[in-house]
Amino acid sequence: MLETEPKIVNAYVATGRVKLAFHHILDYGAPSLLASQAAECAGDQNQFWAMHHLLFERQSDVWNGNVELFTRWAKDDLKLDASAFATCLTGAKYKSKVESAYAAARASGVRVRPTFDVNGKRYQGALDFKQFKQILDALP
């Protein structure tokens, strides 16, 4: 999705045809949970999608990520208020939201990562841009 998402954004989101929603999945326990919370805490300062992008770009670092690392990214790369971000993350402000989201996804039958819903129709597994294009262009 790291390579496909910019193409979808440019071709469909930017044109107003598609809105892209992100739903947290926590397949890897604590590291997934912290990363998801980092994205949510960035969202408090209107930078959810920027942090989302950063986390996917630096996946190898995310595995061993901690509050200090994510706060440094928030401050240095996204120019966020580091204190507010760190408070959010260490205080686990969004822990229960993210965990509930994961539980809801599981309850709805999500078993494969990634999974996509396009206007309610489910697609399991990674799709390339060509496949997305086919799906999206077929819709009214």
Place this chain on the structure above:
Amino acid sequence: MRHVLILILMFALSACGAQGATAVAPTSTAAPTTAAPRALSTAAPASAAVPTSTAIAPAPTASALSESVNPSGEHVLGKPDAPITLTDYSDFL
């Protein structure tokens, strides 16, 4: 005629001399012992800020797009009233 020959000889000799003066010495492979006038410093200027991490900007158009949160709590990128919703169930790992 002799004068002409002498003149021709003089021209020929001056040409040889010029060539000799501009002959290029074999290129030295040794590093110069004196610094070139415009040598570049490899040290960062003291006043320059040293970045602690590589800034990675999001996709150019993404940052200009509407960001919102839907009633389910999912973060949404794009026009809230776009006809198609693409939901990505994913982990950051």
